[in-house]
Amino acid sequence: MKIKHILWASDGSKESRYALRWTELCATRLGANVTALSVVENPDLCTLEIPDDVTRKIALIDRGLERRTDNRLKRLGRVLEQKGIKTKTRVVRGIPYQEIIKAAQSQDVDLIAMGKRGLNLWGRMLLGSTTTKVLRESHVPILTVRHAAKKPAVKRIVVPSSFSPADNIALEWAFEFTGTLGASVCLLHIIQAHKSWDTVKGGFMGRLRRVATEKLDAMLETVSAQKRKGVPEFTRVKAFSRPWSGIVSFLREEGIDIIVMGTHARKGVPRFFLGSVAERVIREAPCPVITVRP
Secondary structure, eight states, rough: OOOEEEEEEOOOOOHHHHHHHHHHHHHHHOOOEEEEEEEEEOOOTTTSSSOHHHHHHHHHHHHHHHHHHHHHHHHHHHHHTTTTTOOEEEEEEHHHHHHHHHHHTTOOOOOOOOEESSSSSSSOOOOOOOHHHHHHOEEEEOEEEEESSOOOOOSSEEEOSSSHHHHHHHHHHHHHHHHHHHEEEEEEEEOOOGGGGGGOEEEEHHHHHHHHHHHHHHHHHHHHHHTTTTEEEEEEEEEEHHHHHHHHHHHHHHOEEEEEEEEEOOOOOOOOOOOOOHHHHHHHHHSOOOOOOO
């Protein structure tokens, strides 16, 4: 995996601007080119009985929106170019998640960067509908960002594991990603357990932790020595009543910079299945999340 082309999906929201800061960091450190894409939704007026003069006014507003969007992207593109990042800008019409996926596939994109939530045509905040659809259907790794970062930095990366095949792929990806950034990699497992389990006699929880640690160590051994060379690595096992909550708690306590997660596919289902744990972590994580499909 080499990240040579990053697609930044912009909708004008603050979350997408936060994603631009991480796009800039990755492009600079990895030597990648950037395509800035914004999708203008076509207003659906077919089912409404609207007078012709009102329709014309809406069309003028709509064209003005497209023009302003194009100008905004070009301004940002010039800023990136001045920083040595080769940048292209595109404004297209259509359904946002479909156009983002189409652009990623047609332009050999290695990473999509976008905000976790965004704005629709009328400036209303969405609950991540576009982001969720892209996450579920894209074949390309996706970097989602929610919080601001004045100066993004990548020093510590976490890969949560439930010992599924998708987690091995995410771990491989994380080592390749961090090799250029000089960050450490932490492989994390959350034991789903109630606090009362600690009172069980016979070292029950201790045995669970040892078994989990051995499995994490074995996972690390599956990564080639070349990819691991020079990358600080460690494992952690935590007990929590809900896995997603345990992951988010660990991120906050340890000040993690980025989390890399594998996603899961269901047999017979053409769409890509995130899983309840992954979706909750993506929503609640205090840091950017990169999702990698199997």
